[in-house]
Amino acid sequence: MAAVLQKKIRVILADDHPVVRDGLAAMVNQQPDMEVVAEAGDGEEAIALYQRHQPDVLVLDLRMPKCDGLAVVQRVLEINPKARLLIMTTYDGDEDIFQCLSHGAKGYLLKDAPRQEILSAIRAVSEDRPYTSSTVAAKALQRMAKPSLTERELDVLELVAQGRSNKDIARRLSITEGTAKTHVKSILTKLDAISRTEAVAVAHKRGLIRL
Amino acid sequence: MAAVLQKKIRVILADDHPVVRDGLAAMVNQQPDMEVVAEAGDGEEAIALYQRHQPDVLVLDLRMPKCDGLAVVQRVLEINPKARLLIMTTYDGDEDIFQCLSHGAKGYLLKDAPRQEILSAIRAVSEDRPYTSSTVAAKALQRMAKPSLTERELDVLELVAQGRSNKDIARRLSITEGTAKTHVKSILTKLDAISRTEAVAVAHKRGLIRL
DNA sequence: GGTCGCCTCTCCCATCTGGGGGATGGCGTT
């Protein structure tokens, strides 16, 4: 077959779990049309290896030590706007999906995806075709209809999620308690929550905050 | 070497991510002294396959579809009190660790562990030696000093984490608002939290509640 | 220059929350 002669898809894997890297690498290297050229265990490494190897596809976990997945997406796309990124993660909050795709990632899939789906996603992305499962795409669309939080509101939200009081939040952000309350109220409205605790629950579900 | 002649360690892998199973299977099967005899993608399957194959070691993810990891631990140990279970998960909350180990799991390690550590854990557990990394062991010990929540308190905690008000919680549990408040107060005391939102944060960190 | 969004701050007020008590009955263990 002539297909065998064409260049293989060169893949870099970035995931902080050695087991996952092994699994992916085994799967990829078994395919005649693709190969793993490097593996990264954290975000910085992923960026460095991308620059050195200029792979066809970078398979990226969100949530890695040193440099969050989204930050890697941004930095890699700054370096090469045509970079082909496939996000592969366990997190299915609309915020993560929306952020990655809107920043220019070509694909997004969940770690519990079957082998075949992972491989076809890599092939799709390598040809610059977007890959998104229907459930993931649906979440991205859902998210678009929802209001975004401002940076300041995210600052406040994080503290709310830690269980801080308005007074405490005000102290930490060097603002008035009244202002903190204003931000919290705005957060409640945007997240359609009645209480701060519900806001935290919603924020968690959406992937607005971590841990 | 005579060692090659001895029976291989028979391993079952239970994890809902095909990628992780592949990675583990590849690692294990490369070892001369162990082999994977079956793989499960959910809790029920894990129990069924354990009964059928009676492996030397069951490597188990917490948080799987159909039957939570801890439930699998309990059921398998009911079937065979001498079963050797190695928990392998991303969750490092003291509660998960404590529950699994106190129910009789022989080992507990995190998915970001390096290959060598995973393999030595499997070997240790197969010989009925406990395996626990120092950080994991430390958390289990920490947890022992902390008060446990009662079942009812856990019911309430779950609703608190969803952002429900005391009144709402009372309605859902068919109790008085006053009683709901009593439970919440008790939860706050036990978790050493000042507000319900902080209680939720602590509970999350400890693995008392999921998602 | 005007408009818009964001951050900041202010005031009022009803309600919820959390801390301090105490009390009852059930249920299992000793």
Next chain:
DNA sequence: AACGCCATCCCCCAGATGGGAGAGGCGACC
């Protein structure tokens, strides 16, 4: 039977929270 633990209920009350409305300063964008 006596004990402890738990779940259930009750009281009071200070302080935090959430809802509503408004307003000034500032930078970005048109």
